[in-house]
Amino acid sequence: MKSREHHEQDRSLRIHQSVARQLGIAILSGEYLPGHVLGGEIGASEALRVSRTAYREGIRLLTAKGLLESRPKAGTHVTPRSRWNMLDPDLLAWMFLSGRPDPRFVRELFELRGLIEPPAAAMAAARRTDDHVRQLRAALDIMREEGLATAEGRAADQRFHSTILEAADNELLASLSSSVGSAVTWTTRFKQERSIDPRPSFADHLAVFDGIAAADPVRARAAMEELLRLALEDMGITGEPEAGAANASPNPGA
Template identity: 60%
Template sequence: MARAERLHQAIARQLGSAILSGAYRPGDALDGEIEQALALGVSRTPYREAIRILVAKGLLESRPRAGTHVTARARWTLLDPDVLAWTFSGEPDEQFVKGLFELRGIIEPAAASLAAQRRTEAQIAAMQDSLASMAHHGLSSEDGRAADQQFHRSVLEATHNDALASLASSVGAAVRWTTRFKQQRVALPRDPLPEHIAVFDAIAANDGEGARHAMEELLRLALDDMAAALP
């Protein structure tokens, strides 16, 4: 069973979602600590912990005598897995979604090409397991989306490039939350599993160029699906 969300994490999610949705704008001041804690119906300790989380993620800055303010968007760690989750819990900005797919389009095709050249048999087996789980559960379920996330993570890890592998959490979170958002809005018009299988087949065959093109096609179709889910 998943660990229950702790109080300070719930407060951070609530405030973070409000900032990302525009309810709080850059430069806006949050009321004093006592007032905010009372408004949220919590003690000052979990409220302080929540503020520390949001400061660490770049959404807030808190200074003595100056108070706590929302920072400029340029300072937000938009690829943080929590921040991505909060973004897609509401109505994500269309330009941000497109930018996210542009970023994936830069990273993942190149990663797939490297993975085709460097993958191990254990990594091929891990990708096969992810595909089998996707096929069994489907992307409308949490288990299926987790398998999808793990597949993309495995591709990055198979590059054996530490800098690329360090992006696995962010890319995986982007995969998870964009897919979940699409599933909540519209029934997908197609099964995305074949595109994943095409990427896998090219990686398994050590076909770097084929893996690159297959990942580009996967992302193109995923963005088309996302466009159908946005207003």
């Protein structure tokens, strides 16, 4: 049985994560722009109705993610967008929870996935084990039964993509699994919420699976490229930025 002290530590952990989430969403939504100085620790913790310790730990978490910086006598301020760790799974989630995500951000997220997942699918086709094939098949079965409108189906979708990175048998690629998995989860959820009648993507995933199971790198890569292209198209977002958008900043002060 946990001691009272351990229960207090667990409670503090949950609270400081909630503080980080609340402030993180405020930053990513543009409520707090780069350069914005947060209030003092005492006033801010009282406003959030949390202890100073929980508030301080929440600030440390956001600092580690690149969203905040603290300086003596200058206080704690929001950093430029260029310093944010955009591949952090929490930041990816908060970006979608902050409201309607910027189309440019969603497009760039798919561009990143396009650089990672098609080559990973090709490598997985060449290096996968029988166990990897079984894991992919199991994830597909759940996706077919549950669909992507359910939490179970989306979790299976995430496992499908994460297993491909694992099957690529490249330690550096595998280290991106949590980031790619978060991107898969939130873009899929966004697509489901955005569309009145979202197009089923089971066949697209099955094509990727068939290429990997057949140990055909070219086929697996092409299938993953098509899956990503169709997913972006389903969200009504073009694959190319508008003229001048490349130099534009989604948030002032970035």
